[in-house]
Amino acid sequence: MRTVIITVTSGILAIEVAWHLYKLYKRSRREVNVKVNVSNGDTKLFCKNTRTKTNIFEVMFFSKDSSLCRSHLGYMTSCEKVNCPVRHLRKIIKYLDSATDTLDACVYFFTFPELAEAIIKAKERNVTVRIILDESMSQNDTSQIMNFYKEGIKLKSKRLDVLMHHKFVIINNNILITGSVNWTKSAFFGNFENLIVTNEPALVKPFVEEFEKIWTTLSNITTETDFRDLNATI
Ligand SMILES: [Zn+2]
Numbered sequence: 001m002r003t004v005i006i007t008v009t010s011g012i013l014a015i016e017v018a019w020h021l022y023k024l025y026k027r028s029r030r031e032v033n034v035k036v037n038v039s040n041g042d043t044k045l046f047c048k049n050t051r052t053k054t055n056i057f058e059v060m061f062f063s064k065d066s067s068l069c070r071s072h073l074g075y076m077t078s079c080e081k082v083n084c085p086v087r088h089l090r091k092i093i094k095y096l097d098s099a100t101d102t103l104d105a106c107v108y109f110f111t112f113p114e115l116a117e118a119i120i121k122a123k124e125r126n127v128t129v130r131i132i133l134d135e136s137m138s139q140n141d142t143s144q145i146m147n148f149y150k151e152g153i154k155l156k157s158k159r160l161d162v163l164m165h166h167k168f169v170i171i172n173n174n175i176l177i178t179g180s181v182n183w184t185k186s187a188f189f190g191n192f193e194n195l196i197v198t199n200e201p202a203l204v205k206p207f208v209e210e211f212e213k214i215w216t217t218l219s220n221i222t223t224e225t226d227f228r229d230l231n232a233t234i
Helices: 002-029 064-072 085-097 113-124 145-150 201-220 227-233
Strands: 032-037 043-049 057-062 102-107 128-133 154-156 167-171 175-179 193-198
Touching: 057 085, 064 085, 085 113, 085 167, 085 175, 085 193, 102 113, 102 201, 113 128, 113 145, 128 201, 145 154, 154 201, 167 201, 175 201
Parallel strands: 102 128, 128 154
Antiparallel strands: 032 043, 057 193, 102 167, 167 175, 175 193
8 A cells, every 4th residue: 555655656746847847848948039228228129039058157257366277277277266267268268169150359458379279260160250459459469469360360450549448259149258357368367357158148139239339330440550560560
């Protein structure tokens, strides 16, 4: 009798679990419309998301202690620290390596060779790469701008009367990497900084639109840029 009760109870539990899993599956398949306030003040319905993909919500912090991890940067191995900057770096490179279609970067100061290499590799596998850099920081000898330029990557680095102070990258119009971090070794290994990685459409889409807006704006600026100087130095 006891065995029968246990068997029946187990059966009921199994059915309930299966029902809950089915409901979760149905919910994950449901289309979601996302409303976003766009820059002109309107609210725009922009996205249908089947939410069958894995959601990415990553928060990375960097601190003064990050400098201690420089010792294992050479091996690209991470230590046990939750916020090991090498672990963060490896993740960022993994996201860059996942680019199959587009890779748009708008970064104030870009000197980090490992990150530049990942972007150049994306270009080499025919990903459409566009990069916006601050013109004043591109004059720095450590800037990666020449390496990007030599690879034929589309670049905008125009002389402006304000800073191009953004630090964000969008992969396949789907994954956003943004935060306080300049893409430099010193930012990763010694500053108090943050990075967020997400594929949440409500966050990604405005950045996609902003990148397009900035790219168009810079394309329309006819003032001389340093590309003439770059041509002269190659
Ligand atoms: Zn470490």
